Amino acid sequence: IIVSVDTPDNSSRLLRRAMSSGDAVRLYDVVFVLGPPGSGKGTQCARIQENLGFVHLSAGDLLRAERQRAGSEFGELIETHIKNGSIVPVEITCKLLENAMIASGTAAKGFLIDGFPRNQNNLDGWVREMGAKTKVHFVLYLSAELEICVDRCLNRGQGRTDDNVESIQKRITTYNNQTFPIIQHYEQLGLVREIKCGTKTPDQVYAEVAQVFGNAGL
């Protein structure tokens, strides 16, 4: 078994994992972060990254960067999906995620994958492409009342092309119809850790997030 390593610390961690996982080498520890638009996923992921050594990969941010990349053949398709609140085909998103994971090297404790998998196509593609290379520890589910989420998106002030009433309504419909069933799928596997965020400050939410990671030994 060949395991790529870049520091002595990681070398022992990855080798331990390789030795204990039987025939499959699991290189990447992953936590998925899901919840309605504006529930605070990005806000909490930034804190987890800062405090707990995880690398934050926002699928939405990666898609927005790909949309902006000169020469991208997917720019227009991505923008159409973002404005309509619909979901980009998994082949594109999964490749962007994998590239970002590889680019981070092995220094990360693990990866917070924010806003993915968002539908059955995402989940199937992830399992197909990344299932054997990753261990999903749990799904951090940041829930909040939808009216609060709408207000937060409208007041976010980041100039996103989908932070307008029309796009937000479409994003919420997609969330209810396509993403929530993915959360339910992981719930059935006993892998969902829900934090109710609507009326809590970011500090209060983070205190609960830290507890969830602590309980998982991460």
Ligand SMILES: Nc1ncnc2c1ncn2[C@@H]1O[C@H](COP(=O)(O)OP(=O)(O)OP(=O)(O)O)[C@@H](O)[C@H]1O
């Ligand atoms: N607990 C909170 N209380 C009040 N405002 C918050 C809280 N958490 C985040 N916010 C604010 O709400 C807005 C949306 O937060 P954030 O971008 O983290 O959400 P998100 O879940 O990543 O949204 P999206 O799915 O649209 O990317 C931001 O302006 C952020 O500062």
Ligand SMILES: O=c1ccn([C@@H]2O[C@H](COP(=O)(O)O)[C@@H](O)[C@H]2O)c(=O)[nH]1
């Ligand atoms: O896995 C994904 C993640 C995101 N999208 C598209 O991007 C927007 C914005 O995502 P945020 O997580 O809110 O930043 C989302 O509405 C989708 O259109 C995607 O297709 N697949």
Ligand SMILES: [Mg+2]
């Ligand atoms: Mg976000």
